Amino acid sequence: MFKYLLILLIINIFYWYRPNEVVEEVHVIQKEEYDGFKIKHIFHHGSGKNHNIHRRLDLTPEYIKKTGLDEVDSTKYHHIDTNQQGFVNIDAMNSDYDWPSSVKGNPWTMNLPYKYKKGSIKRLTERHTPDFIDSYLDYAMSVKGNPQIMNRITLDWEDEEVLLPDVNDKETLVTLALMSSNAYVKYPIDDDGKKASDWYDIGEPWVPDKNHSDVEFGWGEDGIRGHVFVNEKDKIIVVAIKGTSGAAIPGGGDEETTNNDRINDNLLFSCCCARVSYMWKTVCDCYEKAYTCNQDCLEKELMRKDRYYQSTLEIYRNVTEIYNTKDYEVWVTGHSLGGSLGSLLGRTYGLPVVAFEAPGEMLATKRLHLPQPPGYPKYMEHIYHIGNTADPIFMGVCNGVSSTCNAAGYAMETACHTGKLCVYDVVTDKGWSVNVLNHRIHTVIDEIIMVYNDTAQCVEQPPCRDCFNWRYVVHDDDENDEPFLPNPLKPHKSKTKEEITTTSSSVSSKPSSIETGTISSETSEPSEPPKKQKCLKRTWYGWCSEWGEDPDV
Incomplete structure (x- = not known):
């Protein structure tokens, strides 16, 4: 008997004592202290020719009650995926709203549960300094991201202890997926309850034309939306970025945003401006010849003010004007295009991101x-x-002549992601076939996350490269000259081409002493030693912008 007790004791010691295991602290919200996320704001940022339009709608309790949003029946948002013959009903799918049938509740008043864990993130110290990020991005693009040059910039990084979404918790994943789904939800109330005056102008004043319907602003208007959820107890903000609207890329209805959604999809996730064949209409003029693309041109297109990346940055900046980042944590989520934009935003500002079914965004990064x-x-x-x-868009296989994406005019050619991948293998586990309908966010919630007992394991993506068969070229002003790369720590006087030519010709016109086999005895007239220079003014990233004589020398 004693022998068996001793064996049992040894087993328990080995079971409980795990010296090499890292235990993460996970905060479990008790029912009596529960205070979940609630939607508080909707930001709409215009795109294309209306990229200066930026407005905000505050979903206060008074507004929700006044407009009747508190009485909305959530069943109105459920999709009808098949008709009586069992075939997919595309018209019904696009006329309804993308909300999972397994979740009961009002999208405008739901109190969404979550769990978090504590961790650290390293991010730029000056990221919220006005114009800092824009200056960094402009400079990085000007030197083509050359690491040797970028290393000259002394950037300050800091490790911050933050609250992170617990992606191993099913309830938390469902909550974040619901937020991503909420970004597609349209306004359900009648025209009398919707007034343009409820929206606040953030950018330039918005003046609709006489043919424009005020009641559709923020939903039907061209641009992207950010739905903002707030938890005041733990001081956490979640920004959910809306994804692609369109019949062929399921997720939202057929709205006015479809055209610009497709343009930004094709710019972010194609090898070269959606140049799939000569029959395609490209979204930029960077294509040069067969499998050759202008890299500088591509980068400038992505950074344009009327593209979605810049609009996403603006939404974040305006959210953080309301909620000080010293007091609040910020998480980002989104589905499809919204997930990829959220990932780009997270990398830019050092934010936790949970993206659902996002196309590969590593190339855009x-x-x-x-x-x-x-x-x-x-x-x-x-x-x-x-x-x-089973999602061809997430897996990077929604391409080729016979694909649904190709038929609808989407050049989805990337498969590589940043961060970690948390993949549910429904093809092996459930026998699903690869189909673009498995891209829908409500399918992910109803038939995947809610059905699996455990969440998918998150792992690093194996080495991955997109567009390996393309050649990307750059064109400097004078490709025969070496690029001017000034040392940021020393004064430098650049020479003009005339000076370089004159110097070269004068040197070449004289035979060198080595060539003649003699040592020259000529000496130049003595001159005063140059006075020591001192940096009088520096830019935000440490480069000297103004040099002058050191008065102390």
Whole structure:
């Protein structure tokens, strides 16, 4: 008997004593102290020719009650996926709203539960200094992200202890997926309850034309939306970015945003401006010849003010004007295009991101030259991509002549993601076939996350490269000259081409002493030694912008 007790004791010691295991502290919200996320604001940022329009709608309790949003029946948002013959009913799918049938509740008043864990993120110290990020991105693009030059900039990074979404908790994943789904939800009330005066102008004043319907602003108007959820107890903000609207890329209805959604999809996720064949209409003029693309042109297109990346940055900046980042944590989520934009935003500002079924955004991350802490492992960026193996858009296989994406005019050619991948293998586990309908956010919630007992394991993506068969070229002003790369720590006087030519000709006109086999005895007239220079003014990133004589020498 004693022998068996001793064996049992040894087993328990080995079971409980795990010296090499890292235990993360996970905060479990008790029912009596529960205070979940509630939607508080909707930001709409215009795009294309209306990219200066930026407005905000505050969903206060008074507004919700006044407009009747508190009485909305959530069943109104459920999709009808099949008709009586069992075939997919595309018209019904696009006329309804993308809300999971397994979740009961009002999208405008729901109190969404969550769990968080504590961790650290390394991010730029000056990221919220006005114009800092814009200046960094402009400079990185001007030097083409050359690491040798970028290393000259002494950027300040800091490790911050933050609250992170617990992606291993099913309830938390459902909550974040519901937020992503909420970004597609349209306004359900009648025209009398919707007034343009309820929206606040953030950018330039918005003046609709006489043919424009005020009641559709923020939903039907061209641009992107950010739905903002707030938890005041733990001081956490979640920004959910809306994804693509369109019949062929399921997720939202057929809205006015469809055209610009497709343009930004094709710009972010294609190899070269959606140049699939000569029959395609490209979204930019960077294509040069067969499998050759202008890299500078691509980068400038992504950074344009009327593209979605810049609009996403603006939404974040305006959210943080309301909620001070010293007091609130900010998380980002989104589905499809919204998830990829959220990932780009997270890399830019160092924010935790949970993206659902997002196309591969690693290529866009490189083209934008987004900041990354030197030597910092990617898995510590806390960017998580939730997807399933039956979604061709997430897996990067929705391309080719016979694909649904190709038929609808989407050039989805990227498959590589940043951060970690959390993939549900529904093809192996459930026998699903690869179909673009498995891309829908409510399918992910109803038939994947809610059905699996455990959440998908999050792992780093194996080495991955997009568009390997393309050649990307750059064109400097004078490709025969070496680029001017000034040393930021020393004064430098640049020479003009005339000076360089004159110097070269004068040198070449005289035979060298080595060539003649003699040592020249000529000496130049003595001159005063140059006075020591001192930096009088520096830019935000440490480069000297003005040099002068040191008065102390």
